[in-house]
């Protein structure tokens with residue numbers, strides 16, 4: 621199974637691709653069962669900020685129940701068709717991203733980030749950038765309307781940030797001297813998803829998570845896939861966006 625030309629073009633243009641109903645229900649059930657069994661054992665309130673920023677149920681991040689969502693579903697062939705067969709690393713670890721309901725007067729502010737830039741809670745050391753090739757999100761629960769813990773992204777910002785880095789360089793970001801570069805942002809897009817939907821997202825697309833004003837917990841997982849040679853071009857990839865996407869016809 622490979623990405624079609626139309627899907628590839630959408631990924632290149634918009635920076636992301638929504639793949640509907642791509643992960644079979646038995647794999648979703650297995651993942652949810654493992655997560656809920658772990659939640660049933662209880663959590664410490666003091667861990668919530670770190671879990672929210674890094675991963676809930678951390679003992680499951682490398683478990684078959686979670687990793688099979690990628691490796692045993694059609695997503696794996698599709699990911700290899702984008703990055704290259706035998707070229708993907710970091711497929712054996714995922715973030716378990718739960719977004720719990722919040723009070724109805726909570727802020728609806730949406731601020732984009734790109735991953736791998738130091739914050740006090742995300743585990744990335746100051747002065748380093750942990751960029752990668754493709755974010756793969758998998759929905760394990762439904763987000764029917766905006767502000768229900770949706771994955772939110774700003775389409776095409778992979779290019780806006782690349783243009784910013786071409787003009788201003790990447791040193792400030794790499795040295796932790798600058799927060800997110802200031803670029804003109806399009807309207808944010810709240811992804812409305814059903815369990816089993818997945819999204820392929822270019823590393824450099826600005827994204828965030830919307831506050832969850834619904835009555836339900838939002839369940840999701842994120843894999844951060846890297847081309848196996850990523851370290852050799854990790855800074856270059858911030859301006860040459862399709863470095864490490866061996867299966868994608870690179871736009872000129």
Ligand SMILES: O=C(O)CCC(=O)C(=O)O
Nearest residue numbers: 717735770771827828829
């Ligand atoms: O939970 C989500 O949907 C998004 C999480 C996020 O923005 C991130 O982990 O970088």
